[in-house]
Amino acid sequence: MSNYLVEFSKYGPSSVLQYIQREIPKVSGDKLLVKNAYAGLNYIDNYCRSGLYPVPLPFVSGKEGSGIVTEVGSSCSKKFKAGDRVVYLTMSGSYSQYNLVSPVLTAKVPEGISLKVAAASLLQGLTVLTLIEEAYPVRSGDYVIVHAAAGGVGLILCQMLKRRGVHVIATASTPEKRKLALQNGAEIACTYEEFVDVSRQKTDGKGVHASYDSVGKDTFEKSMDALRNGGTYVNFGNSSGKIDFLPFNLITSKCIKVVRPTLFGYLDSEEVFDRYTSKLWKEILENKLNIAIHHTWKLAEAKEAHDKFQSRATTGKLLLSCNEDLTNA
Structure with a gap:
């Protein structure tokens, strides 16, 4: 089986993004292998690609994703198992069909929330919660x-x-x-x-x-x-x-x-991440938080998605669909 992904080997406009084929990562240690359903687009993806935020090259884009756990590392937390529906944050790699992720910044997606909504809400929802509770605690x-x-x-x-x-x-x-x-x-x-x-x-x-x-x-x-x-x-x-x-x-x-502030600066432990994701699920399930999704592109269309994002003509969340068989999961 292959793993299609989107990476760049030099900084620049969206044209530097390459849709290429790689092997599926090998699972070891404390990692989870996730078959991605969706990857979320965020402005930080543009900053990394342009070189505003330097990253090691070549670099696989994407800071958040949702999908199904397919394998669990031998020393990984026992709270996850193959078949779990999950959503995660990562320093890179969610623009892919399969991604190795840390269980520390991974959460199970509760019933009543689709993988699409989970991917569309995680990074931005946690950003908002930390903005209003930590950066400036509102009253x-x-x-x-x-x-x-x-x-x-x-x-x-x-x-x-x-x-x-x-x-x-x-x-x-x-x-x-x-x-x-x-x-x-x-x-x-x-x-x-x-x-x-x-x-x-x-x-x-x-x-x-x-x-x-x-x-x-x-x-x-x-x-x-x-x-x-x-x-x-x-x-x-x-x-x-x-x-x-x-x-x-x-x-x-x-x-x-x-x-x-930076989101990853606030999420400095598994306990903090779990606490904030629990708050986010409550906002969605009980308070009926509206997660507006502007459009979903195929993984191979990442260049087009980046262009649309940078035009500042969009509203709500932009997503990439990574595996068609998980579209409705």
Whole structure:
């Protein structure tokens, strides 16, 4: 049996992605072999491919996936067995038909959640939970800005914030995206040109408590301008480009807290990962969290998926289908 996967051997645009055939990895030690159903696309995949985040080359793309356990390593945790439906985070490799993964960042998918929804929700759902519980722990009554609110993280963020009694000021680039943000929990949706004024109007001139910003270069200065004294700026992405400097005069004059979190930095143990995935399953099953999936491409169409993602014309989550026989698992 073969293992088709997507890798790149040099940095560059989507054209560097190669759909190639390799052998199925051998299982040993404390690893699980997973036959992938879906791989999730995330902006970090673009950052790795472009060289913004350097990685060892050649590199198999993909930070999250879902599928069926086919083999369990001899020293692996006994909580997994062949046939288990699972979802996982990994440093690389989910753009593949088969992937070796660590049990530490792997969770069983509960009944009532498909492998498609599991792959679409894991990385972005855990990102949101750590943003609102760790990066800036929100409180009921807070006012916050959510940039790129119609994206995969943004839509989940709007929903979870509303459920916690937070007033959400959402930004998005088109009327259609702003409407989607409102449908998913935002109280106000505005353009990137309007959000500073809107924030001041809604807070009697005080400014917002926090700004959650995945856009980066184009929004960070205005985001800090929209904060109140003692507010928190949370930057967790660079879709418009990397932030080259911080305006310390603005930071110091308003006593602003600047946080640059990474999901893998928070998930530093199996216990923490299991705790957050349990919270995510509860959000989906009990609180009816909507996981919006924009489109699913075949694994061989990864280049097209990356181009679409980078166009910033999508909403919700983008997926790759890795094995057709697991489409409905």
